[in-house]
Amino acid sequence: MKMNEFFDELLMVPGPSQISNRVIQAMVRPAIAHYDPVFFKIFDECCESLKKIFQTKNSDVIILPGTGRISLESAIASVIEPGDEVLNIVDGLFSEWISEMIKTYRGKPIDLKFEWGKPINLEKIKEKLEENNRIKMVTVVHSESSTGALHPIKEIGKIVNKYDKLYFVDAISSLGAIDIKTDEWGIDFCCAASQKCLSAPIGLAILSISEKAWDYMKNRREPPYTFSLNLIKWKQNFIRKPVPRPYPEYPSTHLVYALHEAINIILEEGLENVFKRHKIVGEAVRAGIKAIGLKLFPEESIASDTVTVIRTPNNINVEEILRIMRDKHHVFITGAPPSPHLKGKVFRIGHMGLNASPIYIIPTLSALEETLKELELNFDFGIGVETARKILYR
């Protein structure tokens, strides 16, 4: 069957996720002043509700304008001073970028490298912390959406806390889909974004900040090299302050309304149900992919439930897969992120937030089978969808 331009596409990339109509409709409202108490009520409700998703009572939660990159950068800019040493677990593109950010603020990233897509060795983290007590912070990407690997942030946290370092987690592709216990696991900066597992539009950076993190920021030798992303100023002016709150900056009012509704939807479903849904969908996608005969990029034992990264089959051009998926079947999946390690070698399906549903997963796998058949891959046609369905409707 030929699709035409009047069919909406399925957007099945690892962020932005699809957005429910309830969330889009929340933006259909007049302009509102960013210093209006009516707006601050919505903003504060967002922060309080997000605390439930971060599973924190002790941290502050703040929403900044920008993408997930801004949540990472605001933390690094605010806490890192020139010369500060940071142990960064590197096994994917997004952890490489964290090193870049640390260098930008004249910190010294100590890259603890592991093979991409393979389990990391916790002993190595311990060794590094044992041999170098100047390390100020340990950084890790929870769900590395370039490789599809999930990192054991609970176990890493135990080590980081034992050595009393700051603990920084990039939870951009996991918060709101995979269990994160910010307080219990001792996470000082937990960084997220609106458009991934929360299924709100792109444009809001979200992060939680512990008391310990605030103490470090307050005790800086000199002020940070940032005006708008200075978290201390945000705390002084914005977090639970009387209105009107003098800025350094402020998030987009319309996007905050959208986020507010997106969070409501998650809390209505219930966090436990949300986590379970992502688990089932992750398992179903991987099982479907393997049944077709494709190979996962990461070791399956550490595969993330929000994104599946698949090795491109031999003799097939990944660009052809993406093109046929989109042009013929109106399903938008994506290739590798901008990294020479992965270019051409993988393609990726995002199944976080709204995407984590049979009504999107089934047609995605169906379109993938059609595409691979057209590209003359030899496999038992129909087996991917059938295998996934059994798990989804188990």
Added chain:
Amino acid sequence: MKMNEFFDELLMVPGPSQISNRVIQAMVRPAIAHYDPVFFKIFDECCESLKKIFQTKNSDVIILPGTGRISLESAIASVIEPGDEVLNIVDGLFSEWISEMIKTYRGKPIDLKFEWGKPINLEKIKEKLEENNRIKMVTVVHSESSTGALHPIKEIGKIVNKYDKLYFVDAISSLGAIDIKTDEWGIDFCCAASQKCLSAPIGLAILSISEKAWDYMKNRREPPYTFSLNLIKWKQNFIRKPVPRPYPEYPSTHLVYALHEAINIILEEGLENVFKRHKIVGEAVRAGIKAIGLKLFPEESIASDTVTVIRTPNNINVEEILRIMRDKHHVFITGAPPSPHLKGKVFRIGHMGLNASPIYIIPTLSALEETLKELELNFDFGIGVETARKILYR
């Protein structure tokens, strides 16, 4: 007549401005990937159309996530190196903030102070540039919305260009409402925002960057202290580059769709008509205010056509004016911005973008008359509206 909660308010503050339904509806669309060529087409169209509003052929235009503060900060972070001297014309809150930003990046602001709301002395700028040839850049706020004063950026530009300095203009409250000839007046950084004269939602920073500015940024001694706001990276990765453009960061897709429609509306009206409309509305508001017997904060000869700043009448509490305007008449105007210079002394009406229309100005002045009558100010009731109407419908 008693208003009730079902009446929408008029939002008559100096930004955010009201947003037309066409612009809001442009956000009612599915999620789209920020690296989708379909999105980049819209993004590039925005940048090209904005060039018409900036009246530039030689500068690049870029759209960043954030408010106007981010457009200022991205320029300062990208061009200022520690120790760089910057001549900053200071006669209002927003120019004070520019000094703060320069200091944040370890530049040395040389504050050339003038009395708030009074004309600046061009000779003083010449003197400063004559006596200190280390000055790298001159910064000025075009429409100072804290005082309601408009600065002669054309004339300042002549001086700055004669001394071959970088010329930085904060046009946040003027671009898209008041004539700005970026190329002709030699403006190297012209900084704006989505939610002011362009009447799009809060959340996009907009700026134009000249070739000369790029040269300065390229010749830095060391890289800037910013990851996401590094304009050089934006140029390398984003501005007119083949897709998919690897980020440093990216603007909110939904907000870009809204901005795209907001720009269309301005270009449909025609720049000359837009400027004329703001001129007439500015004159009408000031005439109405004076007819009531109130005093403008700035000298009238330099009053901006996008915002009117009014001295609070003696014996009246400005909070009372704002409260009655909002609660009884559903018109939201605002007091002073967060500055001890102005607190309690002034209130402000924004008439930029969509706000610059009789259908909003007439009821605002009408509500103000009702409010002042209730507060027992002695004036010829009705004269404000009548005076403004004569000018609006001249």
